[in-house]
Amino acid sequence: TNSPPNFSRRTNALVTLAGTARDDVSVLRVDVQVNNGPWLLAAGTTEWSRQVTLAAGPNAVRVRATDQALNPSPTVTRFYTYVVTNALTVFVDPAGSRTVTPDLNGRLLEIGTAHQLTAKPAKDWIFDKWEGEGVSSQGPILNFIMRSNLTLTARFVTNPFTARAGNFAGLVWNTNSLTAESSGLLTLSVTKSGTFTGNLILSGRRVAVRGKFDPLTGLARTAIARPRQSPVALDLHLDVTDSTDTITGSATDGLWTSDITARRNVFNAKTNPAPQAGVKSISLQPLNGSPVIAVSAVANVSPSGSAALRGRLVGDRPFHFGTSLDRGGAAPFYVAPRMNEAILGWLNFGTNALTQVDGNIYWIRPP
Numbered sequence: 534t535n536s537p538p539n540f541s542r543r544t545n546a547l548v549t550l551a552g553t554a555r556d557d558v559s560v561l562r563v564d565v566q567v568n569n570g571p572w573l574l575a576a577g578t579t580e581w582s583r584q585v586t587l588a589a590g591p592n593a594v595r596v597r598a599t600d601q602a603l604n605p606s607p608t609v610t611r612f613y614t615y616v617v618t619n620a621l622t623v624f625v626d627p628a629g630s631r632t633v634t635p636d637l638n639g640r641l642l643e644i645g646t647a648h649q650l651t652a653k654p655a656k657d658w659i660f661d662k663w664e665g666e667g668v669s670s671q672g673p674i675l676n677f678i679m680r681s682n683l684t685l686t687a688r689f690v691t692n693p694f695t696a697r698a699g700n701f702a703g704l705v706w707n708t709n710s711l712t713a714e715s716s717g718l719l720t721l722s723v724t725k726s727g728t729f730t731g732n733l734i735l736s737g738r739r740v741a742v743r744g745k746f747d748p749l750t751g752l753a754r755t756a757i758a759r760p761r762q763s764p765v766a767l768d769l770h771l772d773v774t775d776s777t778d779t780i781t782g783s784a785t786d787g788l789w790t791s792d793i794t795a796r797r798n799v800f801n802a803k804t805n806p807a808p809q810a811g812v813k814s815i816s817l818q819p820l821n822g823s824p825v826i827a828v829s830a831v832a833n834v835s836p837s838g839s840a841a842l843r844g845r846l847v848g849d850r851p852f853h854f855g856t857s858l859d860r861g862g863a864a865p866f867y868v869a870p871r872m873n874e875a876i877l878g879w880l881n882f883g884t885n886a887l888t889q890v891d892g893n894i895y896w897i898r899p900p
Contacts, residue, residue: 534551534552534553535549535550535551535552535582536548536549536550536551536552536611537611537613539611539612540612540613540614541613541614542613542614542616543587543613543614543615543616544615544616545615546586546587546588546589546615547584547585547586547587548584548585548586548587548594548613549582549583549584550565550575550582550583550584550585550594550596550611551580551581551582551583552580552581552582552596553579553580553581554578554579554581554598554606555579556598556600556601558600558601558602559578559600559601560578560579560598560599560600561578561598561599561600561601561603562574562575562578562598562599563575563577563578563581563583563596563597563598563599564596564597564598564599565583565585565594565595565596566594566595566596567585567586567587567588567592567593567594568588568592568593572597573585575596578598587613587615588615589615589617589644589645589681590614590615590617590643590644590645590646591612591613591614591645592612592613592614592615593610593611593612594610594611594612594613595608595609595610596608596609596610596611597609614645616643617643617644617681618641618642618643618644619641619642619644619679619680619681619682619683620639620640620641620642621637621638621639621640621642621648621679621683621684621685622638622639622683622684622685623636623637623638623650623684623685623686623687624638624684624685624686624687625652625686625687625689626686626687626688626689627689629655631652631653631654631655631658631687631689632652632653632655633650633651633652633653633687634650634651634653635650637650642679643679644679644680644681645678645679645680646678646679647676647677647678647679648676648677648678648679649674649675649676649677650663650674650675650677650685650687651673651674651675652673652674652675652687652689653673654673654689654692657691657692657695658689658690658691658692659689659690659691659692659694659726659727659748660672660673660687660688660689661688661689661690661748661749662688663675663685663686663687663688664685664686664688665677665683665684665685665686666680666683666684667680668685673687675687690748690749692725692748693727693748693751693773694723694724694725694726694727694746694748694773695725696776697723697771697772697773697778697797698723698724698725699722699723699778699797699798699799700720700721700722700723700797700798700857701719701720701721701722701723701731701780701795701796701797701798702718702719702720702721702795702796702798702856702857702864702865703718703719703780703793703794703795703796703865704716704717704718704719704793704794704795704865704867704877704878704879705717705718705719705733705735705784705791705792705793706791706792706877706895707789707790707791707792708792708895710789711895711897712789712897713736713869713871713872713873713874713875713897714735714736714789714872714873715735715784715786715789715790715791716735716791716867716875716877716897717733717734717735717736717784717791717867717869717875717877718732718733718734718854718856718865718867718877719731719732719733719734719742719784719793719795720732720795721742721780721795723746723771723797726745727745727746727747727748728743728744728745728746729742729743729744729745729746729753730742730743731743733757733765733767733784734867734869735759735765736869736872736873736875737869737870737871737872737875738759738762740757740758740759740765741757742755742757742767743755744767744769746769746771746773748773749773750770750773751770751771751772751773751774752768752769752770753767753768753769753770753771754766754767754768754769755767755769762786763786763787763788764786765784765785765786766784766785766786767782767783767784767793768782768783768784769781769782769793770782778796778797778799778859778860779794779795779796779797780793780794780795780796780797781793781794781795795865796859796860796863797859797860798837798838798839798857798858798859799838799859799860800836800837800838800858801837801838802835802836802837806836806837807834807835807836807837807838807858808884808885808886809834809858809862809882809883809884809885809886809888810834810835810836810886811834811886812831812832812833812834813831813832813834813882813890814829814830814831814832815828815829815830815831815832815842815844815880815890816828816829816830817829817876817894820893825847826847827846827847827876827896828844828845828846828847828868828876828894829844829845830842830843830844830845830852831843831844832880832882832890834858834882834886838857838858839855839856839857839858840855840856840857840858840864840882841853841855842854842855842856842866846868846870846876850870852868852870854867854868858882861881861884862881862882862883862884862888863879863880863881863882863892864879864880864882865877865878865879865880866878866879866880866892866894871899873897873899874897874898874899875896875897876894876895876896876897877894877895877897878892878893878894878895879892879893880892880894
């Protein structure tokens with residue numbers, strides 16, 4: 534018989550409700566509940582009243598009657614919004630040129646209403662995480678419900694990928710147990726946001742690789758599906774602490790596990806040309822002193838630090854592949870002429886165009 538209009542917005546927390554209840558015998562009691570709180574006894578039965586206190590934001594107020602046989606009536610529900618505003622506090626850590634949009638810091642927001650914030654890093658910074666009571670966000674966009682005395686913090690970290698972005702090339706192998714199926718070549722292109730794409734070649738078969746490094750730890754884990762073969766799991770670690778320009782880690786298909794070492798090509802044709810640039814002849818001979826030339830090739834090293842190799846394996850089998858040099862002139866070598874055969878290792882192109890190429894290369898051959 535008496536209540537504020539349903540779905541009304543209130544500026545006072547106190548609401549008085551009154552009404553009537555009836556039963557074919559008699560009404561035992563009338564109870565009122567606010568949200569999920571306890572049921573509160575109303576004054577009176579066939580004519581009843583009760584004052585309740587609303588919580589800030591949306592409220593559901595429920596009323597029910599009970600007869601002498603303890604049968605409850607259907608519940609009657611009214612919805613009220615107690616309008617309370619509170620200042621939102623937004624911190625940016627560390628303070629500086631990073632931004633959060635829209636600018637809601639210090640703004641009076643209605644408790645219980647939904648809002649969205651977007652953290653935008655400046656150059657050479659990347660977003661890390663949001664912090665605050667009840668906050669759950671895996672990215673820079675945060676959706677939240679305003680509550681009393683809410684404080685949110687957008688945390689940023691120095692972008693470790695700015696100085697480490699580029700092309701990496703390296704080997705997948707287990708030098709303690711070399712097998713063709715567990716050995717291969719990994720090439721990755723790392724962006725300034727820490728994402729990477731590339732290729733993994735195992736047993737001569739190429740599969741695509743993609744993922745993202747963690748900016749604090751440099752860790753990344755990704756799984757690669759292979760047609761008609763077991764998937765391969767990669768655990769990678771980009772050195773984001775020191776300037777080694779190296780990715781290390783491991784690869785496994787569940788039956789074998791191999792180590793990974795990949796190194797960045799730091800050269801640039803205009804700003805930092807590779808001093809090893811030029812054409813070099815390469816001959817690979819067994820360490821046992823045999824005069825047999827297992828591999829003969831020509832390597833064309835460009836000023837950008839990439840190297841194109843063309844040559845022939847013993848048995849007059851042609852091959853060609855591309856690789857790249859690291860800071861010291863080392864480059865991974867990998868050729869897989871057959872599923873159960875692989876030739877791999879590190880070639881050292883030295884520090885200038887006149888240096889002779891050397892290195893120890895492993896040849897995995899079927900019996």
